Amino acid sequence: xxNPVLVEVTRGSMxxxxxxxxVAVVDGDGGKVMSLGDVETPVFPRSAVKSMQALPLVETxxxxxxxxxxxxxxxxxxxxxxxxxxxxxxxxxxxxxxxGEADFECGCHWSSQQDVLIAQARAGDKPNQLGNNCxxxxxxxxxxxxxxxxxxxxxxxxxxxxxxxxxDVMADLTGTSLGHDNCGTDGCSIPTYAAPLDRxxxxxxxxxxxxxxxxxxxxxxxxxxxxxxAEPYYVAGTGRACTALMSMAPGRIFAKTGAEGVFCAxxxxxxxxxxxxxEDGSTRGAEAMIGAVFAKLFEADEELxxxxxxxxxxxxKNWNGIEVGQIRPVGELG
Amino acid sequence: xxNPVLVEVTRGSMxxxxxxxxVAVVDGDGGKVMSLGDVETPVFPRSAVKSMQALPLVETxxxxxxxxxxxxxxxxxxxxxxxxxxxxxxxxxxxxxxxGEADFECGCHWSSQQDVLIAQARAGDKPNQLGNNCxxxxxxxxxxxxxxxxxxxxxxxxxxxxxxxxxDVMADLTGTSLGHDNCGTDGCSIPTYAAPLDRxxxxxxxxxxxxxxxxxxxxxxxxxxxxxxAEPYYVAGTGRACTALMSMAPGRIFAKTGAEGVFCAxxxxxxxxxxxxxEDGSTRGAEAMIGAVFAKLFEADEELxxxxxxxxxxxxKNWNGIEVGQIRPVGELG
Numbered sequence: 294x295x296n297p298v299l300v301e302v303t304r305g306s307m308x309x310x311x312x313x314x315x316v317a318v319v320d321g322d323g324g325k326v327m328s329l330g331d332v333e334t335p336v337f338p339r340s341a342v343k344s345m346q347a348l349p350l351v352e353t354x355x356x357x358x359x360x361x362x363x364x365x366x367x368x369x370x371x372x373x374x375x376x377x378x379x380x381x382x383x384x385x386x387x388x389x390x391x392x393g394e395a396d397f398e399c400g401c402h403w404s405s406q407q408d409v410l411i412a413q414a415r416a417g418d419k420p421n422q423l424g425n426n427c428x429x430x431x432x433x434x435x436x437x438x439x440x441x442x443x444x445x446x447x448x449x450x451x452x453x454x455x456x457x458x459x460x461d462v463m464a465d466l467t468g469t470s471l472g473h474d475n476c477g478t479d480g481c482s483i484p485t486y487a488a489p490l491d492r493x494x495x496x497x498x499x500x501x502x503x504x505x506x507x508x509x510x511x512x513x514x515x516x517x518x519x520x521x522x523a524e525p526y527y528v529a530g531t532g533r534a535c536t537a538l539m540s541m542a543p544g545r546i547f548a549k550t551g552a553e554g555v556f557c558a559x560x561x562x563x564x565x566x567x568x569x570x571x572e573d574g575s576t577r578g579a580e581a582m583i584g585a586v587f588a589k590l591f592e593a594d595e596e597l598x599x600x601x602x603x604x605x606x607x608x609x610k611n612w613n614g615i616e617v618g619q620i621r622p623v624g625e626l627g
Numbered sequence: 628x629x630n631p632v633l634v635e636v637t638r639g640s641m642x643x644x645x646x647x648x649x650v651a652v653v654d655g656d657g658g659k660v661m662s663l664g665d666v667e668t669p670v671f672p673r674s675a676v677k678s679m680q681a682l683p684l685v686e687t688x689x690x691x692x693x694x695x696x697x698x699x700x701x702x703x704x705x706x707x708x709x710x711x712x713x714x715x716x717x718x719x720x721x722x723x724x725x726x727g728e729a730d731f732e733c734g735c736h737w738s739s740q741q742d743v744l745i746a747q748a749r750a751g752d753k754p755n756q757l758g759n760n761c762x763x764x765x766x767x768x769x770x771x772x773x774x775x776x777x778x779x780x781x782x783x784x785x786x787x788x789x790x791x792x793x794x795d796v797m798a799d800l801t802g803t804s805l806g807h808d809n810c811g812t813d814g815c816s817i818p819t820y821a822a823p824l825d826r827x828x829x830x831x832x833x834x835x836x837x838x839x840x841x842x843x844x845x846x847x848x849x850x851x852x853x854x855x856x857a858e859p860y861y862v863a864g865t866g867r868a869c870t871a872l873m874s875m876a877p878g879r880i881f882a883k884t885g886a887e888g889v890f891c892a893x894x895x896x897x898x899x900x901x902x903x904x905x906e907d908g909s910t911r912g913a914e915a916m917i918g919a920v921f922a923k924l925f926e927a928d929e930e931l932x933x934x935x936x937x938x939x940x941x942x943x944k945n946w947n948g949i950e951v952g953q954i955r956p957v958g959e960l961g
Binding site: 312400401403474479482553571572578613614 | 629636640643644646732733736741749759808816887906908912946952
């Protein structure tokens, strides 16, 4: 089966490129609300499951011990753009546990935002680990290890307490077996586990509804997703999709992207979990898809649905500012 | 018909993302040597046809008048990375026609190479039109207009002498009708015309063989492609695919990429033209495809074929330098 074309990129009056996708929307009991493409193929959710990966931080009490408010929790679930405020807060969090930039194990890169990168270069800065898009998650990992009294060195390793804790939570939420067989290494060096998209979507529906979760886990899930929805700038950054979507409907949309064209999301008021993957791994394809999925799910709220549909279609301009084409949802999402 | 998956992106032992593609390899008489996917769908070749777009510059004598050697001709066919030498030469060329940076109509952007961008930012530079990846082509356009005694203002416009000349040459080479119906606006503001991939591949086979071309056009085509093969740094830049491929087999491979996952190429010694498009528009997919196509076409030369196959498979490392996966040709190109 070929996954369906869900996004077209146009130029003039013609279609120039096409993005295929897989979409699973599931309720708390695992009932399928929307299913496009092969939702049973294992997919690496990458950074789209950072809110799941942050559950041990909250459940163990580490977040409370180190004073995590909503901004800190949102940053722990983030793939941020490495803007100065993101970097400052990541450093501030680990300082509360007596640690510093050198204790991170995520690696360095420049900001993903060109204007921030240029400002950093002009200021004579060099990339450091606080600027890694995953530094918020890693700050959470470091706090989790310190709170548990475990040596934090090697916390990115498969067998370390931190990754064992993450793996256990994710296996529980998705109802899948996670281990070496379906494991890869993520950009920030932690293990990432492939699971069928419909299982991942179900995991998010359970986070949104608490269905079948113990009370501590259900509370932690609500607390983390509420923090992201309350402080969406800390989940991504200026002009980014996750930030824009959650800002558009405060408290009604939770959305988190992952590398290689993934989005995981929930609509809390409907008790739905969403997971999608752009087959080719492109961000522009995945962003158009998630916007269109939300537009469909909120059809009853015409005003919001229309804003989401508008957002999901991007007009492309060239270097002279001339409109040259569009990125737009089509087919089942059109 | 779905276009076939030709490239896989792996992580650990699993496939993470997939790229579908269309490939046409054609000889000078239009005979199909390789045909994958729907080669009859119109595709915007974008910058991959810059060598065709430079033919009027050579055929009219403008290139000789303004002292175009191999480096200048290669730059006229280029999508360069905006490195200092590319910018210097683009400025030098138009100065010979009494023009300057302000006469370009391609727009400004920063270098596509992060280290160059950072060096420019540190030096206090701002983007200018010489740094536009298309500035070499536009330098050629400006010289074409000046040599013809035509007002160069508005040379990017559909009805300007320059774009009429380009359109006529491309329609002749591809044997297709090019006009408003299949026209879009390119990143640098000139018209780009969609044509079936097999017709574009045939156009390049004719450039490589001279089949059915007048002697002036055949000579100009050979001169341009020879210049690109002799000076591949001026066609792209440090670490770029076109530069790497042409450097790997001097005089035996001509290759030029275009935005949205396009490559056009020739194998002069075999009289073949190649055009391919990654369905989703991704560069990494198109690069793996063109490397694999060359590896197949040079199968009889085991040493070169093996180097091309190696090049077409990329090992991906994360921010800590750990190998996490591969981009590799599969299926008909595996």
